[in-house]
Amino acid sequence: MTISPSQCRAARALVGWSQDQLAAASQVAKTTIANFEAGKRTPYDRTLVDLQAALEAAGVELIPQNGGGAGVRLAKP
Known part of the structure; x- marks a missing residue:
């Protein structure tokens, strides 16, 4: 599965990261x-993987598109 632009934005919001913080974490x-x-x-592709x-x-x-659309969630600890 490849991350989409909307998933990237939503994922950053879930963890409270700015674009700068994601840039630092992903290089x-x-x-x-x-x-x-x-x-x-x-x-x-390599950048998307990072x-x-x-x-x-x-x-x-x-979350892959499974009839309801792709998404993100926090993983269980």
Whole structure:
């Protein structure tokens, strides 16, 4: 599953992260994150993997589209 721009925004909100904090955690440039979340460009697959890994390490679980639409939630501890 590949993270979508809306999932990225929602995941950051769940953990209370700014784009700067996600940039630091994922080692992805803030401008890349901002452009991705705004739908201006799609990053390389490796960059999406890095974003997703950082958010999952922070406790976010990505929910695949399963009839109700893709989403995010906090993972059980």
